[in-house]
Amino acid sequence: MLEIKEVDKSFGGVKAVCDCSLRVEEGSITGLIGPNGAGKTTLFNVITGYYKPDTGSILFEGEGIDGLPPHQIFRKRIYRTFQITREFAQMTVLENVMLMPENQIGEKIWNIWFRPASVRRQEKTIQEKALEVLEFVELIDLKDEYAGSLSGGQKKLLELARSMMAEPRMVLLDEPGAGVNLTLMKKLMANIRKLCEEKKITFFLIEHDMDLVMNLCNPVIVMSEGKMLAEGTPEEIKNDERVLEAYLGGQYR
Ligand SMILES: Nc1ncnc2c1ncn2[C@@H]1O[C@H](COP(=O)(O)OP(=O)(O)OP(=O)(O)O)[C@@H](O)[C@H]1O
Ligand SMILES: [Mg+2]
Structure with missing residues (x-):
């Protein structure tokens, strides 16, 4: 894919990122791990159009997408979350989730004047969906709080909720588990699995939490010093000498 x-x-x-080549198969939950500074977030930024690659190419379903701006990548229904969350602090949790879908009728000024009924109807559908999604990630009780007042883990869940609104084909998650407590982490994993199976969403996720990666992802890709070092099943990766070396080497050099 x-x-x-x-x-x-x-x-x-x-x-x-340096001479990096890898693939994500449709329908998979592919994990991306590697030491701090390995280039994982940069790779996500390149895939989603936040940075242009210096060289190389990126294909989504066979079509070149490298060099496209983020909103055009988004239109291909590739969505991503950020390692450092990007909520709208002055808006409520519900408003943040409702902002996601593009092409809302109400955004076009003439619709507000000439088609108020369809605008209202659409807003209602979006709100219903937003509430459903908030229920799903267990943020429903906080729907009227300002997003800026959420905890770090709750902001991560808000990002996941927003990505679910956009009906993506592929979601790139940058450390979805960071700061999320164990109970919610389990729920998060179950949700990702469910979205993959039921909604046929492909996931590509960066994570340092090995429990999450090894239980959820297959295959697991290891990045080190800007390139792909290894790829395999969780079992294979756990037993790969080079992977251990990359982590220890990076940590203690
Ligand atoms: N905008 C930038 N300007 C300059 N250097 C950058 C920028 N973004 C990333 N880097 C550098 O690129 C390298 C890779 O960073 P990146 O954030 O991709 O790592 P990472 O694998 O996501 O690490 P972590 O697990 O700590 O999040 C690092 O050396 C980092 O300092
Ligand atoms: Mg990172």
């Missing part, structure tokens, strides 16, 4: 071919991305002298 997604194919990354020999992608490079440098920042000045720092080679964040």
